[in-house]
Amino acid sequence: xxxxxxxxxxISGHAGSVPGEDTQREYTVCKLIxxxxxxxxxxxxxxxxxxxxxxFGETVFDNTxxxxxxxxxxxxNLILFNEHEREDGSLMWLMRKNQCMHCxxxxxxxxxxADGAIVQYTNGxxxxxxxxxxxxxxxxxxxxxxxxxxNPKTHRVFKCTLCTDRVSEGLEPACIKSCPTGCLHFGxxxxxxxxxxxxxxxxxxxxxxxxxxxxxxxxxGGTGVVYVLHDATNPELYGGLPKNPHVPLSVKxxxxxxxxxxxxxxIGGLVGLFVHYLRYGPKARExxxxxxxxxxxxx
Amino acid sequence: MSPSEQSIPHGHVLRxxxxxxxxxxxxxxxxxxxxxxxxxxxxxxxxWLAAALGGAQVSRMLHPWAGLLFFASVWNMYVMWARQMKYxxxxxxxxxxxxxxxxxxxxxxxPAGRYNAGQKFLFWxxxxxxxxxxxxxxxxxxxxxxxxxxxxxxxISVLIHASAALFTIGLFMIHxxxxxxxxxxxxxxxxxxxxxIAFAKRYHPAWYKEIVGESSSPRK
Numbered sequence: 001x002x003x004x005x006x007x008x009x010x011i012s013g014h015a016g017s018v019p020g021e022d023t024q025r026e027y028t029v030c031k032l033i034x035x036x037x038x039x040x041x042x043x044x045x046x047x048x049x050x051x052x053x054x055x056f057g058e059t060v061f062d063n064t065x066x067x068x069x070x071x072x073x074x075x076x077n078l079i080l081f082n083e084h085e086r087e088d089g090s091l092m093w094l095m096r097k098n099q100c101m102h103c104x105x106x107x108x109x110x111x112x113x114a115d116g117a118i119v120q121y122t123n124g125x126x127x128x129x130x131x132x133x134x135x136x137x138x139x140x141x142x143x144x145x146x147x148x149x150x151n152p153k154t155h156r157v158f159k160c161t162l163c164t165d166r167v168s169e170g171l172e173p174a175c176i177k178s179c180p181t182g183c184l185h186f187g188x189x190x191x192x193x194x195x196x197x198x199x200x201x202x203x204x205x206x207x208x209x210x211x212x213x214x215x216x217x218x219x220x221g222g223t224g225v226v227y228v229l230h231d232a233t234n235p236e237l238y239g240g241l242p243k244n245p246h247v248p249l250s251v252k253x254x255x256x257x258x259x260x261x262x263x264x265x266x267i268g269g270l271v272g273l274f275v276h277y278l279r280y281g282p283k284a285r286e287x288x289x290x291x292x293x294x295x296x297x298x299x
Numbered sequence: 300m301s302p303s304e305q306s307i308p309h310g311h312v313l314r315x316x317x318x319x320x321x322x323x324x325x326x327x328x329x330x331x332x333x334x335x336x337x338x339x340x341x342x343x344x345x346x347w348l349a350a351a352l353g354g355a356q357v358s359r360m361l362h363p364w365a366g367l368l369f370f371a372s373v374w375n376m377y378v379m380w381a382r383q384m385k386y387x388x389x390x391x392x393x394x395x396x397x398x399x400x401x402x403x404x405x406x407x408x409x410p411a412g413r414y415n416a417g418q419k420f421l422f423w424x425x426x427x428x429x430x431x432x433x434x435x436x437x438x439x440x441x442x443x444x445x446x447x448x449x450x451x452x453x454x455i456s457v458l459i460h461a462s463a464a465l466f467t468i469g470l471f472m473i474h475x476x477x478x479x480x481x482x483x484x485x486x487x488x489x490x491x492x493x494x495x496i497a498f499a500k501r502y503h504p505a506w507y508k509e510i511v512g513e514s515s516s517p518r519k
Contacts, residue, residue, distance in 0.1 A: 013343045013346060014343050015342075015343040015344045015346065073443075111457075113339075113340040113341070113343070113346070114346075114355055115343060115346050115355075132355075133356075134340075134349075134355040134356050134358070134359040135356065135359055135360075136340065136359050136439075136442075137439065137442025137443070137453070138457065140442050140450070140453070141442075141450060141453050141454045141457055146450065149443075150442055150443035151443070152443040152444070155356075155359075155360075155443070248454055250454035250455060250457060250458050251454070251457075253458060254457060254458050254461055258458070258461060258462065258465075259341075259342070261465075262341070262461070262465045263342070265465065265469065266465070266468060266469075266472075269468075269469055269472045269473075270472065273472060273473070273476045276401075276476075277476070277480055277481070280401075280402055280403050281403070282403075282480060282481055282482070282483050283403045283405060283481050283482050283483070283502075284403075284405075284482075284483060284501065
């Protein structure tokens, strides 16, 4: 969704400069999800579908609270319900609202070959521009959180926009507005990290969660969505939240050394063949040389 | 390869029959399309190629189908030529002398058959690359049906696809150079089908001996 009021600082598959790079004095926005106060009511799921006008798809009932196993092209915000057995044998819910993490260094954007199909605004939001998407699915391979999903009918990829349209008008994302417990917060990255740190400290000091902490993985340059977790040393417990996510090695290899090697080889090959022709020319001029040496090749 | 299927000018011999020529040009057309669209996805600086070919969405949609066509023609080449492309001791000698070949001292080369060792390398290089491109390409074709656990397959496929494609680009550049510029007469052979006897004797003497027997007189 194109937003004229937001400037772009990174563009996928783009040759040349990026118009919004370093042009604007703007803070990075951030969504804070406090998993310790989430009650799994799914109001955020509904608000997301309402605001973004997403068609309602079939849910999957598997005898749990889980709406469906994973996000879909038309279901960008999904609470993952995890039953967790604590060391003392008691059970607890670990509920995590899952959506695009809006990485500072987005793997999807790095992998995308289509000019302008994925952009990152100066406020940090990573947004897909479906009009420019070519449906190759490379972004899916680039995401360490398995978030982008393709619409099989239109062959375009969709994901959470962090309600770009609302944020550009000074509003909070729809999911934030809907949360009844206040476990969702929205503001500048600095403010959210500050708040998250205080909440984690509170959990450690007063609520008997000594491993409580903030999830803002540095492997992807930090994220535009940060979590407060009861157990920050074990993010995998929360429906497979990766401990140290990074842009996949395959994407780094392909966009790094392989690309350079390939470009040098292709240009070098062209130049080499041209120089070879200048130096040696054709093997024989069909009319003259070939006819003049009918017995050539004898040995 | 019956010579009777078309008229050959005097002093020429048939090198490629109609099936071989058609297959070559189907492969060529498909490959050039695959190369142009593939390069568009390879580098932002070449993305305009996709725009010139009807848009990037169209290119993404047709690229896999062109790939199937290309693989089908490569498979047909395999059926036609696999036996003729077998490596022999003469080929090993040819590789040892390749510096004479690349500096146009063809009279110092050991006699080549219908295909010299370089052409055989091109053939097998394209054959195995095409197989890799096909397998990785099929995995990359419909990402909407791939679940999280197959992501690793897709990630590896992207790398394999790019690497194999780069290898074929190297082969393709040398192939174009040889056929269009270095070996005068080679391009005509894949259009009209025939080469001059002088061409046959110069570049493929063992093959020439094979088709005319030991007699040095031109074909009647």
